[in-house]
Amino acid sequence: MVTARAPATSANLGSGFDTFGVALSHPADTVTVERAAETTIEVSGAGARYIPTDPDENVVGAVADALDAPAHIHIDKGVRPSSGLGSSAASAAAAAVALNDLYDRGYSAHDLVPVAAEGEAVVSGEAHADNVAPSLLGGFTVVRSDDGATSVDTDLPLVACLPEVVVSTRDARRVVPESLTMAEHVETVGNAATLAAGMCRSDPELVGRGMDDPVVTPARAELITGYAGVREAAFEAGATGVTVSGAGPSVLAVPKPGRRREVAAAMVEGFADAGVGARAYQTEVGRGASVL
Numbered sequence: 001m002v003t004a005r006a007p008a009t010s011a012n013l014g015s016g017f018d019t020f021g022v023a024l025s026h027p028a029d030t031v032t033v034e035r036a037a038e039t040t041i042e043v044s045g046a047g048a049r050y051i052p053t054d055p056d057e058n059v060v061g062a063v064a065d066a067l068d069a070p071a072h073i074h075i076d077k078g079v080r081p082s083s084g085l086g087s088s089a090a091s092a093a094a095a096a097v098a099l100n101d102l103y104d105r106g107y108s109a110h111d112l113v114p115v116a117a118e119g120e121a122v123v124s125g126e127a128h129a130d131n132v133a134p135s136l137l138g139g140f141t142v143v144r145s146d147d148g149a150t151s152v153d154t155d156l157p158l159v160a161c162l163p164e165v166v167v168s169t170r171d172a173r174r175v176v177p178e179s180l181t182m183a184e185h186v187e188t189v190g191n192a193a194t195l196a197a198g199m200c201r202s203d204p205e206l207v208g209r210g211m212d213d214p215v216v217t218p219a220r221a222e223l224i225t226g227y228a229g230v231r232e233a234a235f236e237a238g239a240t241g242v243t244v245s246g247a248g249p250s251v252l253a254v255p256k257p258g259r260r261r262e263v264a265a266a267m268v269e270g271f272a273d274a275g276v277g278a279r280a281y282q283t284e285v286g287r288g289a290s291v292l
């Protein structure tokens, strides 16, 4: 029997749509695997009743197939599904690490990125790696379709505020604009490059400034009740940048040093003002998945 933990993640970071991601130090999923003739799945924890146990519908079933590693798989969810915090990716990453160890496959964390991404295809129809890469590798990650993932360790406090509403990735992808102007392209590239430089320097001011995105985030913000008020409240409380986490509904903020608690409280209050319950994780950029 092998148990692995894989962290929640926040994809996009505004300017890096489908490209950037970070691992959060918490929350996380924990997956325990035992050799079996056929894969079976059991789920407990946050939102467990919304998660299918059929291996054809759960991300970990696709991971077990990809590794040719049938097992009884128990998923303990710390990351609520449809949260924008990479819930399905956390299960896929933890299962990949646990099954790799159980069956002595010898793959590296980088090798496991496309394996865990097969799990994501079960949920969204596409093998996106922008959540599984940070969940496996930790730190700040950049994924490109043709050459895997690059990761950078960084030291950065974060607040991830999860409201009690559900936005599915499928719905959030439907509102993504099909085109952008040259001016929007130039602004986005400038912001993304600023953010990446900020991550390399562990500089919350640069990261926050680079999170602005004139294209995808405004369209998705419309799906999140209270987003504008939450954003404003976070800035007033000392955030350097605020954006939609992944496909939403979570909202991610980078607090100035020493302001994390205030930013978290302001975001919860911002959602409350819009009549929406929410919880805020006071977290930071963390490590990737590991066997416990």
Ligand SMILES: Nc1ncnc2c1ncn2[C@@H]1O[C@H](COP(=O)(O)OP(=O)(O)OP(=O)(O)O)[C@@H](O)[C@H]1O
Residues within 6 Å of the ligand: 009, 011, 050, 051, 052, 057, 058, 059, 060, 075, 080, 081, 082, 083, 084, 085, 086, 087, 088, 089, 091, 092, 123, 124, 131, 167, 168, 169, 170, 245, 246, 247, 248
């Ligand atoms: N092991 C799993 N954990 C969580 N969700 C799963 C799992 N297997 C299948 N799913 C399904 O995936 C969907 C949730 O995935 P979705 O991509 O919408 O949310 P998310 O992973 O929290 O978000 P995001 O990728 O935006 O950060 C739900 O429909 C859920 O039933």
Ligand SMILES: N[C@@H](CCO)C(=O)O
Residues within 6 Å of the ligand: 011, 012, 017, 018, 019, 128, 130, 131, 169, 172, 173, 246, 247
């Ligand atoms: N990059 C993806 C992350 C969610 O899976 C999106 O924003 O749609």
